Amino acid sequence: MTTAIAKREPRTLASREPFQAIRDDFEGMWRQLVGERMPGWLSTPMMPALDVKETPNAVEVRVDLPGFAADDINVQLANNVLTVSGTREEEEKQENEAFHRIERRCGSFSRSVALPVRVAEEKVDAKFRNGVLTVSLHKCDNGKCRKIKVQE
Numbered sequence: 001m002t003t004a005i006a007k008r009e010p011r012t013l014a015s016r017e018p019f020q021a022i023r024d025d026f027e028g029m030w031r032q033l034v035g036e037r038m039p040g041w042l043s044t045p046m047m048p049a050l051d052v053k054e055t056p057n058a059v060e061v062r063v064d065l066p067g068f069a070a071d072d073i074n075v076q077l078a079n080n081v082l083t084v085s086g087t088r089e090e091e092e093k094q095e096n097e098a099f100h101r102i103e104r105r106c107g108s109f110s111r112s113v114a115l116p117v118r119v120a121e122e123k124v125d126a127k128f129r130n131g132v133l134t135v136s137l138h139k140c141d142n143g144k145c146r147k148i149k150v151q152e
Contacts, residue, residue: 048064049064050063050084063135070128072086072088083111085108085110086108086109115137117140120140
């Protein structure tokens, strides 16, 4: 196995920030070690950001999912835990394309969040607009929550 080391132009600190040269060297070594994309065991999982907001009548969960389609998203509610999952497929690469950087993630994700109050499982609305999933969950009123009778 042969490793080619590219010769670089001399650097001057006056024209660059002080740590940029170190950053460039590290990124070059990293690309030689693992390539442009990190293998699965080194990469961080896709973890979309989410917000949970409580209003007087509901709980609203907003999840940032840019680049997803509504059909790629799954929303489940069980035992007062909301789970949002989905899959984004990798784009097909053409032979005449040369990528210089690949940072957008593809693959699957799953986020679960325990809700801060009891919600009515039959009153859940999910809307997906402009890359943001908004799930509205209506709070249970004492009389409207499903009561489970304990049997002797």
